[in-house]
Amino acid sequence: MKVINGLRLVIANSRNKPVYFFIKQSIDSFFSLCSLIILFPLLITVAIFIKLDSPGPIFYKQERIGLNGKPFFILKFRSMKIDAEKNGPQWANQNDSRITSVGYYLRKYRIDEIPQFLNILRGEMSIIGPRPERSIFIKHFEKNVPDFRKRLQVKPGITGWAQINGGYEIEPKEKLELDLYYIYNFSILLDCKIILKSIPVILFAKGWR
Template identity: 45%
Template sequence: MAVALDGGISSKDEREAVLAGLRDTPHLSKSKIAPDVLDKLLPDEYVELPRLRRVAGGLGYRFVKRTFDIIACSVALVVLAIPMAVIAWKVKRESPGPAFFAQTREGKGGRPFQLYKFRSMYTDAEARGAQWAVDDDPRITPVGKKLRNSRLDEIPQFWNVVKGDMSLVGPRPERPAFCAAFRERIGGWDQRTMVRPGITGYAQVHGGYELLPKEKARLDIEYIENRSILMDLKIMLRTLGVLKTGEGAR
């Protein structure tokens, strides 16, 4: 199977093969979901997403995107080394537990990878099972709230981009437990994994946490069908605006 530079699938037949494999392959679901969460996230009995028509972006786009991802994130990790050390110290000083947090997410083709963040919650935050972030979430530490408002908790994901797990721009990766539930109630959910996931994305700058999973997935499909260098630049610029205001943070 030919895999594009940014992790996209290069032909219709290959897209069909990947989606068939996703449907037939058991997905990781190591953590249960808190009982009250799915009723809020999946209010409809069943929803069918629009069928993905194409994965946009030619060879030139994919080369520029991957090259920019590697250079930009490598430079950022060097420049932000001292601020990252300060943040890690503040996280550890405030509450017991590690400064960094690794969580399994589903990436391109549904393959699991470890996504890195600064820890922003107390270590027993999910004793009841996997939960969706909400406004004024009591699981979040005071320092964690500041990190989330400014999106600084996402900085360690620059390393995910350098490794090739993620891109700067793409559909936001979800946890296997949530993906398994969404897959049962949202037809075509796996289409959003046809490209590498992103630190930010089209859905994140058009509602983010205010959107239901089905609404995010529709925007992700729209992005995959129309992505371009100009579109990615616009998303990154809008993300910078969100960083300044803290809009939609949880």
């Protein structure tokens, strides 16, 4: 995929779709608020299991890079031991020994991601968009993929085109290409397609780690 004049394409696309952004933001806020209210009993249950399973906090905060390179703290249910990064930042893998017993199921069925609806309500994320990365990994990826920061031209999301087409295991270059496809072609129809394709990914625990 060619990304020449990519920023110009994004700006033109954004100017032509103010209604799209209004609708998307409204849906993000409404869906996130309703989800947190409906899932409240589940959230309480998960919190209890996390506390019983291992010492440490219920929630896990980590700095990620969002829209236009602005950092924010992403919120998740804690799924790893409290000393998970005692040896420095590192990627998680499917058989990671740092993952707790409860954390295994939280990650497998994406339950650990539910608190990110609060990030959406704060305007830091969207339901659909590129997954937010840590600054240290972005700098590392840029060594081989100089355009990797172009993913930051839209709000990061809980799910997205790259997640449903490649999951967590794809290489940074392929992730960039898939995310840029979404950035250059975003629409209500494409968002609906991503949501529908995300459902089996969650139900059948595809591509988790």
